[in-house]
Amino acid sequence: MKVVNQALPSVDGKGLMMGKKAYSDDYAEPNSLIVKVLRSPHPYAKIVKIDTTKAEALDGVELVLTYKDFDRRPFTRAGQGYPEPSPHDKFVLDNYVRYIGDEAAAVAAVDVRTAEKALKLIDIEYEVLEPVLDFETAFENKIIIHPEPEIHEMFPIGFDPKKNLAASYHMHVGDVDKSLEESEVVIEQSFYTHAQAHVMIEPHTVNSRMDYQGRLVIYSSTQTPIHVRRIISQALDYPLSKIRVIKPRVGGGFGGKQQVHGEMFVATVTIKTGKPAKMIYTRKEVFESSYSRHPMRFDLKLGSTKDGVLKAIDAYVVSDTGAYGEHALTVFMVAAAKVFPLYNKVDSVRFHGNVVYTNHTPGGAYRGYGAIQGNFALESAIDMLCHKLDIDPIEFRHKNMIKETETSPIFKIMGEGGEGIEMFMDTCKLDYCVKRGYELIKWKDIYPNKYLGNSKYKGVGMAIAMQGSGIPYIDMASATIKLNDDGFYNLMIGATDIGQGSDTILSQIAAEALGTTLDNVIPYSSDTDLTPFDTGAYASSTTYVSGNAVLKAGKEMRQMIINEAAKVFNVKPEDVEYDGVVLKSGENEITLKELSNRLYYNEDQKQLQITSSYYGTKSPPPFMAGFVEVNVDKETGEVEIVDYVSVVDCGTTINPMLAKGQVEGGIVQGIGMAMYEEVIYTKKGKLVTNDLMNYRIPTRREINKLTTEFADSYEKSGPYGAKSVGEIGIDTPPAALANAVYNAVGVRITTLPITPEKILMALKEKEKGE
Amino acid sequence: MRINIEVNGNLKTYDVAPDDYLLDTLRADNIFSIKRGCETSSCGVCTVLMDGKAVQSCTILSVKAEGHKITTIEGHQKEAKKLSEHFGHQGADQCGYCNSALALTVHAMKDEIKEPTNEDIKEYLVGNLCRCTGYEAQHRAIKLCLEDDE
Incomplete structure (x- = not known):
């Protein structure tokens, strides 16, 4: 193998170190409205009264959002395939807040200073409720954290909110009690793990605008652009076809960017005002108000x-x-x-x-x-x-x-x-x-x-x-390879490089299959308008699932090139020899560069492009x-x-x-x-x-x-x-x-x-x- | 208020509020190499050189930069390119969010410490956090880059 299993430098490291424009906030419109969220100071409370008039009257405030601005449509921010194995138990904004840092209201204003001032002008009267803070006493506690009737599971996951159960599960193989009884040595111990934070160095970042075709275009630092598009559409009841999610360079994820964060707010602001909007989580918000590992x-x-x-x-x-x-x-x-x-x-x-x-x-x-x-x-x-x-x-x-x-x-x-x-x-x-x-x-x-x-x-x-x-049987990935004039390739992938190097290794797989060098494959990931479907970067899926899709596309493209050369030579495809650079059959010879220029400018004119998918079994x-x-x-x-x-x-x-x-x-x-x-x-x-x-x-x-x-x-x-x-x-x-x-x-x-x-x-x- | 700063060798005039931070002023001027990470000078991704010394632009008021020379990696492209080649060969590239600031701090270290030891390097760069690489590959790359200069 010439390209695969080789320690080649990443395709993007140089430009990033040189400080090129690459990450989500680099693409925010300069005149974006700044979106800030008013967060709950109570671990559990009901919003009895909310008055936004003073905040709305402040000069420079464009919009104030409360639960009254949203239909009661439960969804999950989990960023998983559909239907999700997570309960639909979240509203964009709700009249209950359920942890310190939970969203109570949001503001869009011309600058950070005005937005922060406006947050302080929102009057909220809370009915403070007794919280459940010890998870070992949460099950069947008299305090119910999700009393609302609309929430539901998408298929049976043991969801029972009246008992504070988001999910429950039981499995067994054999008779454990009997095996333990028969065991000569038994040990018994409890272990506790804690809520580790991801601490990706780039905080959650998202921005939006309406483009000239009236479509909502969102740049998001996400691991799952396809899921983000779907979840925005479902939660805001906004047509999927009118949403485009672009994932530029992501500054680390570790699972922390599988889920949606500020997307609902910037999208709502842009839909309601027609103006660009942006949101960057403060580090405190990343810690308090995103999510962490399950203890x-x-x-x-x-x-x-x-x-x-x-x-x-x-x-x-x-x-x-x-x-x-x-x-x-x-x-x-x-x-x-x-x-x-x-x-x-x-x-x-x-x-x-x-x-x-x-x-x-x-x-x-x-x-x-x-x-x-x-x-x-x-x-x-x-x-x-x-x-x-x-x-x-x-x-x-x-x-x-x-x-x-x-x-x-x-x-x-x-x-x-x-x-x-x-x-x-x-x-x-x-x-x-x-x-x-x-x-x-x-x-x-x-x-x-x-x-x-x-x-x-x-x-x-x-x-x-x-x-x-x-x-297996859930994650699907696909890859598009396009041959260009002069004989280089575009590799379009829905797979999301979040720093793990998938743009590089998927290009290596493509280059190996195509018989070319790494610099002759130009990767692009990912953009819901341009790149093919991929569930995203999670569950250790990219090398194996997306990689298999790229391999398939590479092999198919190689065959398409051979077929075209066979036409040029007027022979059968199996009589064409191809080393990735030169196509030969007997005395006949044509380079890929000549063949592609011929295809696009001169004879048998057509675009060579292939999209292949892979679905793990x-x-x-x-x-x-x-x-x-x-x-x-x-x-x-x-x-x-x-x-x-x-x-x-x-x-x-x-x-x-x-x-x-x-x-x-x-x-x-x-x-x-x-x-x-x-x-x-x-x-x-x-x-x-x-x-x-x-x-x-x-x-x-x-x-x-x-x-x-x-x-x-x-x-x-x-x-x-x-x-x-x-x-x-x-x-x-x-x-x-x-x-x-x-x-x-x-x-x-x-x-x-x-x-x-x-x-x-x-x-x-x-x-x-x- | 208006302030004058020399940014990467160019004299710039910015219109800023008294409580604007240098990070925001420079990013608004399309200097994308400096990033927002923590707002508490803890992560290092907003590092700039002020008169040659590494400082955190997320906690420096723009007005404090008045009359000073500010350098970002946009002003040290050759050094960034050189270090990035070592990063590439050592597999030290991951998300890249901390890399520009790291390259800038390595540059400042070279000016300050002749032939830094392993401990010197770790100590000097301790404020440049990285969550992706585990540091080992970065360290190898930085050492090789320093050896290149010898």
Whole structure:
């Protein structure tokens, strides 16, 4: 392969570093009205009276919007395929506010200053209601967060708002109670994960205008332009054909831009006033008023034989979806569906529980999507079990984990909000990943720990993980390849590059199929008027699903070119040889450049263009083993991460360097969740960690060494052997770090994040016990 | 009020309000390399050089820039191009939102520290947050770019 599996520079990095106009706000009209939202100061309240007359009278205020301006049409901002597995439980504006930061009213004014002044002039009388702030007491609480009658589920997801249930779920394989009873060793433990924030560096940004044809044109920093168009149309009852959504360069997403944010407001302002409008979330709004990861509690039981054969996994889980139920069921299910099959030799599995509403910032899509929560619980518990059994965790995993050609009954039972599909592991190099990681981290020399002197201990820990590659039978992607005069190509893709490098790797796939060089393929993503359908950048789907669509289009275009040359030569297509540059048949020869110029200017004139689609029928999981070496100070509880080793099976990498970037970025985001990114609410439901000073993401100071390798792997259903790689990197750090801290100093942290305070407290408790 | 600032070598006059921030004034003048990220000087994407020193334009009032020399990456295109080549080869490009400011800060570091160590680099650039790359590839690229100059 000449272009694929090559570490080529990204197609866009240079222009971006040079500061070219590229991101959504760069395209806002200079005279845009500034849209600002008045946000609720109460975690739960009813708007009894709202008076906008003073705000409307202020000079420079164009429009004030309240719930009275919108029909009561519930929708979901989730940004998923249709019908969504998320409840339709949100109104653009409502007469109830359900968390501190929820939308109470909106203003459009000539500048920021006037808009902010106008917000203060809106008089609202709230009837303050008692909130539900503890998700463990939300189920069947007497306080009901969504009493309104219009809200509904699109198909059964266990939605029962009278019980504060956004979704609920139950699955089992075999008889778990019996397996646990028969198990010689059982461990039981609860684990808590928190509401990690995405902290994409570009805040949510959107702007709109009416174009000269009277169509609403929106530039949005989104992962899902096609869904955004549909959701605006449905929520505002505005014709789909009159909306165009353009996704320019996106400054990071991580799932945070799968859902819609300010789109409804700028669209409404432009529709009502005919004027351009724009909205940029403040960082505080990104933290408080967008969404974060669903916090969860796992009550986990594992049963095994005394020689270390895992027999049963039993999990009761409660997930906090906050004020709205976006991705409630699907994130919940992934916590088992993309975690528990790692141990496929068990007799029985049970996974059940509730996704509850609370009066907190909503949960939503976030890289890892439940799998990171489930991984922390299961992979921590597996190490606890190993300790009880006195078995090396590496040996235990080799014995019990999933291997190539094997399957798990869970694949068929659990899918995206419904049933899944049976799937055998055509590629699973987990065995290699664990062996290689074991060598790289020098496990044998360190495990469980080494005393370094001065109260410091070195320890190692590890975890294994899996993810998916798109959502089978739901996600569809398509790609258009157009041949131009002079013989270069346009690649038009609905797939959205959000920084992960999809414009580059999809161009690499196209170039490989077309037999050309990367610079001869010009990618464009994405614009609902111009680029073909693609569900968007989520669920680790782009390389596998969109990549397969591009591969198909590339192969078909290549054949179209050969067919045209055959006509020129007056031979059969199978008699034409083509290396991507020159077409030959016997004595006849024509270059692609000559052929394309002939096609467009001289003879047999026609446009060569092809659109191909791909629809996944399975979701081959990428796998990885994550190993971490830490130094833990028993005096201070501080943890230094010395090295994080990742060995990943993502099939064949399309671009090894960019794939490495995906893994390493995921690892550091996972380290952030595991160690630094604490989420603090006041007792009254106010988010304290709502800026980058209080919410601490890893800086370059905390990152010492990342060692990242790929297993030799070829997934034959993937484009050129590739599986996905966007999410897998984030899954292992929480459990691997918890395990490393345990191995280093003997305390088990079961509530994320793993802070020095928690380690010190646990060490004190341990001393007391000893 | 009217203020005069030298921006990337050109004398500019802007009509600003007393509470306008430099970030907004410059972006309104189509300087797109500087970005809005946090409004609290915490993320580094709005970095400009004021008389050669890296400062955060999201918290500097435009009036405070009166009479100063402001440089953005638009004024250091050659350096940006050079660093971007190393970024490309090291796979350090992702969303790119922080890259222009990072390139500018690397440039300022070169002026300030001769032969910076790994620790110097991390310390100097600690305020340039990146959520995409995990920093390792950026660090390799920056080191190679510095070696190029030697």
